[in-house]
Amino acid sequence: MKTVMITGCSSGFGLEIARHFLANDWHVVATMRTPRTDLLPASSRLRIVALDVTDADSIRAAIAAAGPVDALVNNAGVGVINPLEAVSMETARAVFEANTLGTIAMTQAVLPAMRARHAGVIVNVTSVVTLAPMPLLSVYRGSKAAVNAFTESLALELAPLGIRARLVLPGRAPATSFGENARALMQGDVPAEYAPLLDEVFNGMREPGPVTQAQDVAQAVWRAVTDPAAPMRIPAGADAEALAASR
Secondary structure (H helix, E strand, O other): OOEEEEOOOOOHHHHHHHHHHHHOOOEEEEEEOOOOOOOOOOOOOEEEEEOOOOOHHHHHHHHHHHOOOOEEEEOOOOOOOOOHHHOOHHHHHHHHHHHHHHHHHHHHHHHHHHHHHOOEEEEEEOOHHHHOOOOOOHHHHHHHHHHHHHHHHHHHHHHHHOEEEEEEEEOOOHHHHHHHHHHOOOOOOOOHHHHHHHHHHHHHHHOOOOOOOHHHHHHHHHHHHHOOOOOOEEEEOHHHHHHHHHO
16 A cells, blocks of 8 residues: 655645545645644544654654655645745745745655655645736745745656656635635734735635636646556646646
8 A cells, every 4th residue: 555745734735735635545744843743534544743843853754754665745834925025035935945945955855765666746836826927926826836836847857767757737726715714924013005915815716717726736736646547747726727728
């Protein structure tokens, strides 16, 4: 029976991805910064492991606890919505540490064992915003676009070793959960000139329309892991699929 390791399983997409793989009889290593045992159904095929993808010691400990994995799903990350003028360099670094460098570090950590087995899959969850520019997301979009480029180059160097690398691009989450979480990272000194744009963007995120459900992302990740013929980029959600098709 195969094993998948998933980062960022305490809520949202990561939690649903873990549920999906458990329901399909995989062994699941679900990682969280603060482990909780009440989020997923009890199972002999489930291990919940503490992991902070920005901490090298935490990564080493989590990889050791997980043991050999057939697939790694890099889902953990943070968002930020703000005009660039109001994003501190501390916040910018934190976003890239979690979204970009955390993905790179986790991938690097599992590769030696995959290379030795000449098998494995890396799936990196980014965002459909990488396909089209959107205001107030310059730092976040940059961190995710970097993962797209990283993954596409990585796939070429890993293919001769029997290892696949793929991307899943979710669209807008329902109930503006991304916006609410990302807004928590906003700093206070936003120049007044940006106020109309902030209102426009946040109001737009609340407008009805196609959204991406967590199940959409779980199914896209499942396809990326289990289907060797899956494309490099898999949009997840009706809105993501529509945008990808238009590009």
